[in-house]
Amino acid sequence: MNDSLAAALRAGLTAPICLTWELTYGCNLSCRHCLSDSGSRAPGELNTNEALELIDTFAEMGIFYVNIGGGEPMMRRDFFSLLEHAVSRRVGVKFSTNGTFLDATAARRLAGMDYVDVQVSIDGPDRATSDALRGRGSFAKAVAALENLATAGFADPKISVVATRHNVSRLDELEEMARGFGASLRVTRLRPSGRGAQSYANLRPTPEDNRHLFRWLSERPHVLTGDSFFHLSPLGDPLPGLNMCGAGRVVCLVDPVGDVYACPFTIHPDFKAGNIRETGLAEIWRSSGLFTSLRSEPGPTGCSSCSAYASCQGGCMAAKFHTGSGPADPDPECVMGRAGATASTVVSIRPRRAAAATR
Amino acid sequence: MRRERLLLNPRISLREESFGALCYNFSTRELFLVKSRLVLKLAELARCGVDRSVAEATLGASPEGFDRLVEALLARKVLLLEEAPGGHRDE
Numbered sequence: 001m002n003d004s005l006a007a008a009l010r011a012g013l014t015a016p017i018c019l020t021w022e023l024t025y026g027c028n029l030s031c032r033h034c035l036s037d038s039g040s041r042a043p044g045e046l047n048t049n050e051a052l053e054l055i056d057t058f059a060e061m062g063i064f065y066v067n068i069g070g071g072e073p074m075m076r077r078d079f080f081s082l083l084e085h086a087v088s089r090r091v092g093v094k095f096s097t098n099g100t101f102l103d104a105t106a107a108r109r110l111a112g113m114d115y116v117d118v119q120v121s122i123d124g125p126d127r128a129t130s131d132a133l134r135g136r137g138s139f140a141k142a143v144a145a146l147e148n149l150a151t152a153g154f155a156d157p158k159i160s161v162v163a164t165r166h167n168v169s170r171l172d173e174l175e176e177m178a179r180g181f182g183a184s185l186r187v188t189r190l191r192p193s194g195r196g197a198q199s200y201a202n203l204r205p206t207p208e209d210n211r212h213l214f215r216w217l218s219e220r221p222h223v224l225t226g227d228s229f230f231h232l233s234p235l236g237d238p239l240p241g242l243n244m245c246g247a248g249r250v251v252c253l254v255d256p257v258g259d260v261y262a263c264p265f266t267i268h269p270d271f272k273a274g275n276i277r278e279t280g281l282a283e284i285w286r287s288s289g290l291f292t293s294l295r296s297e298p299g300p301t302g303c304s305s306c307s308a309y310a311s312c313q314g315g316c317m318a319a320k321f322h323t324g325s326g327p328a329d330p331d332p333e334c335v336m337g338r339a340g341a342t343a344s345t346v347v348s349i350r351p352r353r354a355a356a357a358t359r
Numbered sequence: 360m361r362r363e364r365l366l367l368n369p370r371i372s373l374r375e376e377s378f379g380a381l382c383y384n385f386s387t388r389e390l391f392l393v394k395s396r397l398v399l400k401l402a403e404l405a406r407c408g409v410d411r412s413v414a415e416a417t418l419g420a421s422p423e424g425f426d427r428l429v430e431a432l433l434a435r436k437v438l439l440l441e442e443a444p445g446g447h448r449d450e
Contacts, residue, residue: 008378015374017381017390062374064383064390090372092385115385 009242009250012295015061015285017250020264023073023082024256029098031134033162033203035265037194038071045256048078050277054254055082057281058091065092065115071256074101080109087115096121096160098138099145107148119160119186120145125173129166133203146181158224160186164203168213175223187217189228191265192322210333211235231315231331234308245317248273248294252285260284262294265318302328308336365414365429366439367405375399382437391435395428405438
């Protein structure tokens with residue numbers, strides 16, 4: 001990416017490239033690393049009409065697609081109505097699911113829809129490894145969902161894996177597994193957010209894991225990463241992607257009650273830009289004080305004197321925030337070994353409570 | 360004489376940005392940037408199909424710049440090429 005383009009992206013776009021919409025915090029699972037601490041539905045979730053209107057807003061803003069997550073989005077009874085409305089407005093949908101509710105009927109319905117992509121979450125190539133994180137029986141349900149998608153002829157679903165110290169050495173097996181289902185593999189970073197705050201110390205990849213992960217991904221540009229690993233860029237040539245923190249610049253998040261946050265991994269009052277029930281999403285995106293400040297050039301940072309700063313840009317804002325570091329501090333997984341000086345004990349952020357407290 | 364018709368790929372969405380346009384291909388699910396301020400005007404002209412020479416004249420761009428832009432958009436499948444009815448192509 002050249003300098004002028006990077007500057008344009010840093011200054012913010014007319015609308016997000018990638019908007020994450022947490023449709024519900026209701027979830028039938030209780031994954032140890034869930035970044036949104038999902039379980040029960042939040043009081044005051046957007047109702048169907050509000051959700052449909054929000055999709056209209058996405059279309060009017062020129063948002064090409066949204067990443068729908070949760071929680072388990074398929075738990076909402078209006079899930080398919082919302083999908084169909086998005087498709088009718090030419091807003092693409094990529095949604096993440098644990099697969100529990102993706103039966104043969106749902107798979108056939110999805111296979112018949114345009115502009116829809118499905119990511120099934122699995123965190124290991126076998127039941128023991130994946131269930132240890134995601135709960136007993138979850139692996140079998142996810143596999144059944146992938147089988148249903150394959151049988152229905154759904155093209156190129158994704159298997160979405162959160163990289164932990166328990167699966168980084170088994171990425172070959174996960175890739176093979178994806179191939180077997182006609183799926184692509186997607187690997188993303190573990191963030192110490194939500195329940196991930198409590199499990200981060202035990203699950204985070206070791207420095208050697210990160211080096212292996214980066215080499216592995218570098219050799220496989222077809223493996224999707226959601227631009228998760230730019231903090232590892234000093235280890236070699238950058239992976240495909242924008243390779244910068246996009247919070248408030250190219251990404252944002254809308255939560256189940258309509259609160260808008262700078263990124264999917266900082267669901268916390270400090271990073272709340274507004275609520276769509278009070279201010280329209282377009283207005284929040286254009287002129288919230290938080291987003292405006294995130295788009296301004298950063299001042300001198302503790303990292304800026306580092307020779308690797310141009311590669312990693314100081315790393316992930318959310319990972320720093322949730323480990324008690326400031327925005328100018330190194331990423332807690334800084335590959336230059338600078339993180340130890342600033343990272344403190346992991347703090348616990350509970351997004352649903354934080355959201356409720358602000359309402 | 361070359362007569363080619365440019366057609367906007369119906370699977371492509373574009374939106375204006377300060378650097379030009381952001382494009383999304385719904386078939387390949389690929390998102391990419393086009394650094395040209397002419398791209399949206401060209402896309403609008405090509406929405407229902409436009410003769411390449413007509414588009415060039417309408418946009419008023421330099422021939423080299425126009426060709427470069429069109430070739431880039433054809434390569435990314437933002438534009439599709441078809442022979443104009445009754446026309447022919449020099450090989």
